[in-house]
Amino acid sequence: MPHHQVFFEDVNEGDEITPLKQKISKKDLVIYAVTASDLYELHYDKDTATAQGFKDVIVHGRLKSALLARAVSDWMGNDGKITKLTCNNRGADFPGDEFTVKGMVTRKSQESRGNLVELDVWGENPEGKKTTFGTAVAALPTKG
Amino acid sequence: MPEEIPLTFEELQEKAGKLEVVETLEIEKSMIRNFAAAIGDTNQLYNDEEYAKGKGYSSIIAPPGFFTAAVMSSAFTRLRPQMPLGRGVDAGGEWDIFLPVAAGDTLTNTFKFVDVTQEQGSKGMKTFVKFETTHVNQRGELVAKSRSQLMRF
Numbered sequence: 404m405p406h407h408q409v410f411f412e413d414v415n416e417g418d419e420i421t422p423l424k425q426k427i428s429k430k431d432l433v434i435y436a437v438t439a440s441d442l443y444e445l446h447y448d449k450d451t452a453t454a455q456g457f458k459d460v461i462v463h464g465r466l467k468s469a470l471l472a473r474a475v476s477d478w479m480g481n482d483g484k485i486t487k488l489t490c491n492n493r494g495a496d497f498p499g500d501e502f503t504v505k506g507m508v509t510r511k512s513q514e515s516r517g518n519l520v521e522l523d524v525w526g527e528n529p530e531g532k533k534t535t536f537g538t539a540v541a542a543l544p545t546k547g
Numbered sequence: 548m549p550e551e552i553p554l555t556f557e558e559l560q561e562k563a564g565k566l567e568v569v570e571t572l573e574i575e576k577s578m579i580r581n582f583a584a585a586i587g588d589t590n591q592l593y594n595d596e597e598y599a600k601g602k603g604y605s606s607i608i609a610p611p612g613f614f615t616a617a618v619m620s621s622a623f624t625r626l627r628p629q630m631p632l633g634r635g636v637d638a639g640g641e642w643d644i645f646l647p648v649a650a651g652d653t654l655t656n657t658f659k660f661v662d663v664t665q666e667q668g669s670k671g672m673k674t675f676v677k678f679e680t681t682h683v684n685q686r687g688e689l690v691a692k693s694r695s696q697l698m699r700f
């Protein structure tokens with residue numbers, strides 16, 4: 404829970420964000436499925452998952468996109484705002500595994516829309532393989 | 548129930564730009580809190596009404612990742628009954644977020660099937676089915692929009 408605040412002046416291109424480590428449980432998948440209205444059985448019924456060649460149910464791609472956004476929010480603090488998010492899943496993740504989100508600032512710009520930072524963000528499985536790729540744009544407050 | 552027969556590429560081309568579903572969604576506190584719980588997010592903005600009000604919001608707000616949830620922007624889920632697609636996987640998306648969404652807001656979400664394209668992959672022809680969504684609050688303000696695609700193989 405962020406009680407800190409990152410200001411636009413504090414950030415440099417190439418900076419890495421604080422990694423977010425999140426162990427996703429099957430219970431999380433069920434809560435997510437109902438709340439997000441994503442009831443595809445692949446995410447809570449093992450028979451469906453094994454019939455499709457997976458060892459277990461898989462984490463919703465959109466849940467992982469929410470974790471990419473959370474990593475950026477946790478890093479920047481509550482006075483920063485995410486204005487754009489992209490996400491592309493390239494591999495399955497499984498409940499019980501620790502999913503790690505990392506990110507790096509790729510660009511800083513002052514525009515009419517605000518003081519913006521662009522980031523590459525990605526998710527890794529416990530073996531360190533990148534399964535989830537994304538980008539984010541965040542508007543940060545200034546000290547002035 | 549008979550197994551659905553997936554639409555052909557030509558049938559999809561015929562429907563592209565013509566299929567749309569509009570839904571009204573009331574944002575409830577429990578929805579936001581459950582969503583935050585599922586992603587392990589204890590941020591007070593999504594959980595503590597007094598804190599969120601202190602930050603200038605009318606109530607707790609939805610985390611940015613909420614915009615990616617199927618209930619908000621999986622046009623595929625919403626349009627599926629009108630366009631059988633067969634086997635496919637999520638092939639990425641992008642979300643523009645313009646304004647916060649707070650508990651108590653009522654959103655009008657529009658889900659559209661906008662385009663279909665084909666390209667030759669190493670294991671055969673791949674079809675990309677493209678969707679767009681918009682999300683407008685009770686004040687008529689555009690709060691977010693999305694573009695996403697599904698790959699059929």
